Amino acid sequence: MKACTICDDQIKPDEPHKRHRSSRPDEDDRPTFFTHDRCRQRPTVVPFIATWSSEKAIAAPTVVPRLTGGIGYVGEVPDDRERGVLWQRSLDLRGRGRPLYAEVHPGRQRLAMRHELCQVCGEPADRDDDGVLWLLEDRRSDWKGWPHDLTTTHPPICRACVPIARAQCPHLWRGAVAVRVGRSEVCAVHGQRYAPGAFGPRRVGGDTVLFGEQPAIDWTIASQLVRALYDCTFVDLEHELARRS
Helix, strand or coil: CEEECCCCCEECCCCCEEEEECCCCCCCCCCEEEEECCCCCCCCCCCCCEEEHHHHCCCCCCEEECCCCCEEECCCCHHHEECCEEECCCCCCCCCCCEEEEEECHHHHHHHHHHCECCCCCCECCEECCEEEEEEECCCCCCCCCCCCEEECCCCCCHHHHHHHHHHCHHHCCCEEEEEEEEEEEEEEEEEEEECCCCCCEEEEEEEEECCCCCHHHHEEEEEEEEEEEEEEEECHHHHHHCCC
């Protein structure tokens, strides 16, 4: 029988449900997942890291080559960089306008990843003796030992927000696993890569670039921090939620 990836219960033949395919477009035989119609929810909670429409009003700065190599902004200020890396500018007007669920806010994502805050509510993520709680799309078939050494742009989560994320985040409808991460480190950025062009820097596509990866990182405008996850332990979601006070 088919099992719902949100509630984990079996889907009876007469129960309305939906099928989902793996998000990996390069997989020839993508696995299929199922969810009850009753379990999928329209968003009622706007994630902490989501962008709001009012925050899109900022004008994009002009990107120019630097004499020291790489790129910079015209009128660049110290807040445009962190650890020497150029960051996408963004307004902080959370709650104003309409939520853009599919767009990650660079500043709040960076804050959540740097301080291990819950991606949904923005409060500290859950932590116990086994580590910080992460809710990940199930990719255990990717390699032996997954998710050890996984790099991700998704911040961790608190136990109270796990049911919300499972029911309201479409990318988790393909199956999610709870993982305690004993150790993680900020190791890279994800953003827009540039290259020298005849009329100034030209975009060459999105990419993940490690800190210290020269000269690539000097030619990148970062929009998300990346963490590498180590010492990972799978945990039972029902047990985790039962612990919630």
